[in-house]
Amino acid sequence: MKNIAIYRTVMPFVSESFITEQARSLRKYSPVYVCRDLKSPLDARSVCIDSKSKFERARYTVCRKSSVFIRDLEGKNLSLIHAHFLPDAVMIAPTAKKLGLPLIATSHGFDTQMSRWSQFKTRKPTNWQFLLNEKNLYKNADAFIAVSKYMREKMLERGVPEAKLFTHYIGVDTQKFQPLMHQGKFILNVSRHVKVKGIEILLRAFAKVPLSQGWQLIQVGAGTETLELQALAMELGIDSRVTWLGAQPHDEVKKLMQQCACYVQASMPDQNGQTEAFGIVLLEAAASGVPVLASRSGGMPEALIENETGYLFEPGNFNELADKLNYVLAQSNEWRKTMGLAGREFAQSLDIRSQTLLLENIYDQVIANHASN
Structure with missing residues (x-):
């Protein structure tokens, strides 16, 4: 089983349970969650910057460099980094380059749909980093994932190279969500x-x-x-x-x-x-x-x-x-x-298990392509 890093600058959010649900469904790959800020414990391996290390957090936010990430991830024998949301991919890109790892970035919505001016007005450092480094991300990341056909078109309009773009539905856990005969009013x-x-x-x-x-x-x-x-x-x-x-x-x-x-x-x-x-x-x-x-x-x-x-x-x-x-x-x-x-x-037909097998096929292809380049 290969190790991969699942990256989000701040996690976990209740509204983003799809990230951990997808990671839990992996079969050929074992996830290591990586983030700058860990809001609450995760039931899996994780690497984060200590909240008390104000200098290290500030350095990472401004320079996108973290000695913590390099030190802790070097020993994890990683095969790939999968970042959720494009601004997050920009943040972790220098780490991926330093470790020689392929980088996949999934866009879930706002990062591709919001205008650049609207993103600038958010005053969020990660969005500003994205605006400064967006073109480099499209050039240097190994692959991008659109979570729907609609998002695929939006990502192409934004400038994501078609040759690097996959369309992939995350899917739903149909064992967890099942019908109940009782119907409320x-x-x-x-x-x-x-x-x-x-x-x-x-x-x-x-x-x-x-x-x-x-x-x-x-x-x-x-x-x-x-x-x-x-x-x-x-x-x-x-x-x-x-x-x-x-x-x-x-x-x-x-x-x-x-x-x-x-x-x-x-x-x-x-x-x-x-x-x-x-x-x-x-x-x-x-x-x-x-x-x-x-x-x-x-x-x-x-x-x-x-x-x-x-x-x-x-x-x-x-x-x-x-x-x-x-x-x-x-x-x-x-x-x-x-x-x-x-x-x-x-x-x-979109069960998360079968969909995650398709995701792992994308991982396989990206890793092989990265190794051959």
């Missing part, structure tokens, strides 16, 4: 409380679901717009029918996925042009055997089969969403189960 949405997630659109659509039918909306997530969204629910007269659960652990989300009547994702492009790169949450819902409704935004249409496993609507069009939501809710439990099982069959 609620609609589910799992999203951070930010504009791009379109929760406002969902609330306005849900307000058009007749009160007499007794449907509830359960929303999982938190963010900068929580109070604003809760105020909108009161304004629309649906506050008694909306339950705000805040951020929840993955296992709790799984239970809600199994019990909901349908799942809705109303994401839309924000002012920076950022939207969903794919929509793993839609696959999780499909694997749980429930119909999904999603906007035609970003890569989300790739996460369902329209009119078979769910329905699509135009981003921002809450009237269209309301019509399709009311249609799905008006059907019988058996009708929704039938559509949900079709969704599960689709999700099984």
